[in-house]
Amino acid sequence: MNARISLLRRFASALMGHAVAMLPSVRSAWGDAMEHELHHIEGDLEALTWAAGCVVASYIERSKVMDLIHTWYARVFLTLLIASQVLSMLFATALTVAYRLHYLGVAAFLGGFTPGDDYRRFIPLMDATPWWIHGLWVSASVLFLASGWKLLQNNRVAFPLFAAAWVLGVVGNLISQSMPIYREVFSFPAPMFTRDYLIPAATALLPVLVAAGVWAHGRVLLVK
Amino acid sequence: MFQQPRTWQYGYELSKQTDLKSGTLYPLLIRLSDQGLLESRWQEPERPGKPPRHAYKLTPDGLAFARAIAPPNRPSLVHPKVVGVTT
Numbered sequence: 001m002n003a004r005i006s007l008l009r010r011f012a013s014a015l016m017g018h019a020v021a022m023l024p025s026v027r028s029a030w031g032d033a034m035e036h037e038l039h040h041i042e043g044d045l046e047a048l049t050w051a052a053g054c055v056v057a058s059y060i061e062r063s064k065v066m067d068l069i070h071t072w073y074a075r076v077f078l079t080l081l082i083a084s085q086v087l088s089m090l091f092a093t094a095l096t097v098a099y100r101l102h103y104l105g106v107a108a109f110l111g112g113f114t115p116g117d118d119y120r121r122f123i124p125l126m127d128a129t130p131w132w133i134h135g136l137w138v139s140a141s142v143l144f145l146a147s148g149w150k151l152l153q154n155n156r157v158a159f160p161l162f163a164a165a166w167v168l169g170v171v172g173n174l175i176s177q178s179m180p181i182y183r184e185v186f187s188f189p190a191p192m193f194t195r196d197y198l199i200p201a202a203t204a205l206l207p208v209l210v211a212a213g214v215w216a217h218g219r220v221l222l223v224k
Numbered sequence: 225m226f227q228q229p230r231t232w233q234y235g236y237e238l239s240k241q242t243d244l245k246s247g248t249l250y251p252l253l254i255r256l257s258d259q260g261l262l263e264s265r266w267q268e269p270e271r272p273g274k275p276p277r278h279a280y281k282l283t284p285d286g287l288a289f290a291r292a293i294a295p296p297n298r299p300s301l302v303h304p305k306v307v308g309v310t311t
Contacts, residue, residue: 027254029278030250030253030254030278032278033235033250033264033277033278034235034246034250035275036275036276036277036278037234037235037236037277037278039274039275040234040236040269040274040277041236049245049246050236050239050246051246052247053245053246053247053248053249053250054246054247054250055247056245056246056247056248057246057247057248057249057250057251060247060251061251061254
């Protein structure tokens with residue numbers, strides 16, 4: 001037990017060292033203040049929480065000096081990433097609409113971006129997917145767009161809008177992926193690292209990174 | 225700090241009182257200090273073997289600012305007429 005506690009304390013000290021190192025030099029006295037305070041906290045877990053918070057504080061102070069997140073190009077970059085989420089979210093709906101309305105040229109073009117490069121393998125899935133799931137994705141897209149718009153306006157509402165859009169999108173995806181036909185359509189004879197692991201991981205990670213960026217932007221606005 | 229303007233308080237105490245995590249508290253303290261609303265000083269620890277602590281209290285400007293933004297006192301839940309009836 002003692003070993004575990006001392007491990008927590010050591011980890012807290014390491015985190016605090018990182019926080020102090022991250023603070024701009026003009027804030028070094030505040031780094032000392034945070035570090036000295038750590039020695040007066042009795043509980044090891046509480047010390048760890050304190051140190052983790054100090055890392056956040058140091059990042060905020062560092063970002064103020066760098067002020068990268070507040071530049072217009074950072075906002076535009078984040079907005080473009082949000083736009084990529086809109087495209088990702090609307091993709092299945094666009095493909096389904098193209099297929100059902102017999103715009104087969106468009107469907108074939110979109111199919112080129114899918115695993116297998118052929119939209120026809122998704123026909124059973126498109127036939128089985130109810131419209132309300134598309135409704136979820138379209139709603140998520142609208143919220144993503146609103147989030148990007150608010151971000152460009154430097155408005156902190158961007159983050160809750162992004163979070164709501166992300167939740168709607170994830171719910172839609174989870175419901176879709178729980179359908180048996182989904183597993184049939186997305187089963188491939190041979191495993192492929194890029195298709196099976198790299199692209200899904202990047203697809204899942206990107207919104208998390210964008211959310212972190214949008215959140216950090218709003219947080220800097222809050223404390224500035 | 226507003227309620228005890230003469231008392232020097234430490235970061236950890238303030239965190240407990242305000243329920244703010246250190247990641248939110250320190251940027252706010254730094255901001256207040258930059259604006260001249262907060263003063264700080266190093267204090268020797270009560271217990272030997274511990275490092276000195278950074279202590280904070282509001283400056284007169286900080287107190288005035290706090291008074292200006294503090295919400296008005298909540299009215300008593302007991303209506304004066306009712307009090308009058310019972311006394």
